[in-house]
Amino acid sequence: MDMNELLEGYGCLTFSDDVMRERIPKSTYKSFHEALDKGESLSKETATVIANAMKIWAVEHGATHFTHWFTPMTGLTAEKHDAFLEPDGNKAVLEFSGKTLRKGEPDASSFPSGGLRATFEARGYTAWDCTSPAFVKDGSLYIPTLFCSYTGEALDKKTPLLKSVDALTRASCRLLPLLGMEGITSVSASVGSEQEYFLVADEFYQKRMDLKLTGRTLFGAMAPKGQELEDHYFGSLKRKVSAFMKDLDNELWKYGIPSKTKHNEVAPAQHEVACVYRKVNMTTDNNHLLMQLMQDIAKKHGLRCLLHEKPFEGVNGSGKHNNWSVVTNTGINLFNPGKNPAKNLPFLAALACTVKAVDEYADLLRMSIASAGNDHRLGANEAPPAIISMFLGEELDKIVEAIVEGKELEDIDATRFQTGVSVVPDFSKDNTDRNRTSPFAFTGNKFEFRAVGSAQSIAGPNTILNSILAAEMEEMAKAIESGKKPIEVIKEFLAEHKRIIFNGDGYSFEWEEEAQRRGLANNKNTVDAMKCLQAEKNLEMLDRLGVYSRVELASRYEILLDNYNKTIQVEALTAAKMARSEIYPASVAYLKNITETALKVKESGIDHTFLLDDVQVLSDLLTKMKSQMEQLDNEIVGAQAFDGDIMEQSIMWRDGVFATMNKLRETVDTIETKVDEKYWPMPTYLDLLFGI
Structure with missing residues (x-):
């Protein structure tokens, strides 16, 4: 593949915004984006024009069917395929209306509802999510959609995620002008997801009942050699693995999924693929598609891709590190300290709100990454502990302490990293190290939520992250509106919640004891983690923000435990x-x-x-x-x-x-x-x- 083929092929199977602009009238394209910007419903006329253009494009790319693609509470994706072909007397026509694009009707009774729907109450609706592009796969046009019950409750993971982004926008638009920022009309959570996985030979997989039925080995003595020599990490790729990774990258790029990095992970047979940051909704959809493609492509190479968090006892488990930041419509990353973080008021405010959010709602964050699979992984072998804490790094920790103690804030001068080798130039160091034992670590201009499990949808954790930050931004805005100075509120937030900050070894027994003294929860398993879904403070916050109703939260409690x-x-x-x-x-x-x-x-x-x-x-x-x-x-x-x-x-x-x-x-x-x-x-x- 030459350079032109590589560039031209990127996103070729995706009905992107650029494709839409080329294929519909300018007036329709303008109406579409005006509706998106204002948060209004698309007109029937606009939807009809887009649907026709989408159908023609999809058929040109080999599609004969379309499907509303959604994420029910199983955590997996779901799809029902209908043909474009419609009989018309003795001939046939291709039909795909604006109404069909916008709405579908799958059976809601056969998916987990946690009591929201009785077995005989079958009707449910899918609704087009026009913020995430459609794509063609295996002869079908895939349309990302929400999934709700006949009575309006969310039965999926996408609906609450989009609501959490709306809540974050409302809170930011209230707070940021109070901090001197102008022109803020929206914010978006920007997320990059790192996907870890194992590859095993299909011939061995087929002879293991446990792998086929549960995704992990229920029995197995350790091999004489494991990961103790640390020779697999970043090691040279085996030929068969390299061929798989090459095919995976080529497929991901066709779908416009920005796969950037691939390498061997720490455990034998373990690997990783990482994608560039995008808006959280698109990253979530991309990651769902990524997991499907990985498993499909592995089979073509005589391999099996294992996404379970702990398929093998005694070696590293697999996570899905969730790199999360918040970006304004004006292009400002609120988690970017800039050259003078001590004087960057929006950054300090976002940092203080995040510290308070993680401390007050640590139980919700732990719940968001809880599963029977992830229970095996948390607490060892480069997975963070079940105790939720934050890592800020030495320099930011100094700023936090200075604010809390009322000292003069000093600028952080970027230090230079010197190799000691004459022919290698020195370069500027980041203002924070990395802490792989921390579940929630600041890594330069974002927070890395390392506790997410490899088989999980990132929709749930990001819904909680967006929601708890929105809640604290509202609290900060309310305090400033009452007459307090921003730096005073920032100081209060940090002073009252700095117990959540821990820059040491999260694996140590001493940290467990210290966390207990600080009053931090240590919910080591899913059963204990789920109890927070009955806590009034959590129910009130999520209901008030409009992310989940109390009824929806009760259903999640039932579904996740079940x-x-x-x-x-x-x-x-x-x-x-x-x-x-x-x-x-x-x-x-x-x-x-x-x-x-x-x-x-x-x-x-x-x-x-x-x-x-x-x-x-x-x-x-x-x-x-x-x-x-x-x-x-x-x-x-x-x-x-x-x-x-x-x-x-x-x-x-x-x-x-x-x-x-x-x-x-x-x-x-x-x-x-x-x-x-x-x-x-x-x-x-x-x-x-x-x-x-």
């Missing part, structure tokens, strides 16, 4: 089946072999006690395994039969089923180290992590 329960159930049933039908019989067969060998050795008159030791150890382990399998079966039956409060049921799955499943795994993993590999019924970690 999803946790079902995830543990599937894992437990899979673990029980693998143990009973694969691992136990194979291990018994090996026990029989060494027992018979021991008898033959004894008959030959040779000392056979060393073999008897092996027989006894394996026999004891299998006895223990048998008991744990029976206990797991009983725990599953008990949790399934429980018909009470969903939180109590979740506790049963966590403390009963999941805990027993972990005990069974520990025993099985030990058995794996005692059994001849010729008898072991499935690919091992050695195969999976080093088999490409």
